[in-house]
Amino acid sequence: MKTHKIKFKLNGETVLAEVKPNEVLIDFLRYKLGVKSPKIGCDRGDCGTCTVIMNGKTVRSCLVLAVEADGSEIITVEGANKNKITQKLQKKLHEKNAFQCGFCAPGMILSATELLTENPKPTKEEIKEAISGNLCRCTGYEPIVQAIEETAKRENGE
């Protein structure tokens, strides 16, 4: 099995690495690069806790090979707080005490960031749909949905 040299941007910084074709992105990020915000939940695409933003879109890093990251731009929560929308969202989530254990938080925050970037005025339904692939086992979702709603309102100066 030949290794591949890859080069990509992680939270704005260039990463050079050599990976095997059977390395999965989530494992590579966590164990090789020490980026621990994306979590491993189901490891099969169902729970959303491994979510990272790749080229502007959320993906499940448990379903991406590390070698596929070559040439891409990846953002995790470690770097997302450079983004204004994410900052505001995080503040709201904090205010509302929206998480309990926090395991789902990195994925939720990135999914909500993608939503608010593409659709600054989402309806409640659109918010629910956008985070429907991010499972939270603690909160019952209500405070999370509210925090996203209120972030959108503030964004729009309402």
Place this chain on the structure above:
Amino acid sequence: MPIIAEYEYLKVKSMEEALKIKSEYGNKAKVIAGGTDLIPLLKENYIRPEILIDLKGLKEIYEIKIKNNFIRIGAGVTFADIIKSKTIKKYFPILWEASMTVASVGVRNRATVAGNICSAVPCADSAGPLLVYNADLIVVSEKGERKIKIEDWFTGPKKTSLNEDEILLFIDIPILKNKNAGCYLKLSRYEGEDLAQGSLTILKTGEEYKIAFGSLGPTPKRAYKTEEYLKGKKINDNVVSHVQKIIVDEISPITDIRATKEYREHMAKVMIKRGIEKTISRYYNGKPKYGEGMIE
């Protein structure tokens, strides 16, 4: 979970390169586009390829293009692309509606329609719409190109009529000339993140109906007898209850971890009733809008 299988990886620069490897390796070469179906299979050690061919570097696979009388969807088009496409929403609203029900945003951003039908699971969400719209699948190999009708595509659970040396390149869907309406209904335990326990697609054009089922037999499939019965009929309660009787003969559901056979049979009857009602209402009143009522 690490992947145990060891294989080579090649991001091809041309289709010729991909086809050459395909003809050399056959089934030992797997094509990867979104990878959302392939990577779990690798993790479970269910498949052990010798090489992965990554198509994502090819420009020609990303098009959604209106040709003369059909629309061409490339192998790299994701469900997120379908949902964003005004062309698809206008011409093939049922495919658009079905795409909205696929897993979650993070999966839809990677998963492709072509990959969905290549994995050929009975619950593939795009299968029903492609069946009722009579899509043609353009597959290529070193020997050339051929066209496979969607109704000849699914040959068994996870099996298709694609040969070992072939790659699915385009999905061509003929544009409908006449007024039409339809719907995609999916029965699942919860919204976002679930595979269909059963799905129903209906398309009405004039007096004709096309109906397809998913997860209610070994492959997604058209319900020809029901279609024949409905042809030209004025829909009323009697017609619907007769359809509920004959529909059971057209499906062959099984019991699995998601639902029992009996439950699926019962729900097929419920779905066909709701589906016909929704289709009729959309056809005559344009309501509910496509995609509506997805999260109540």
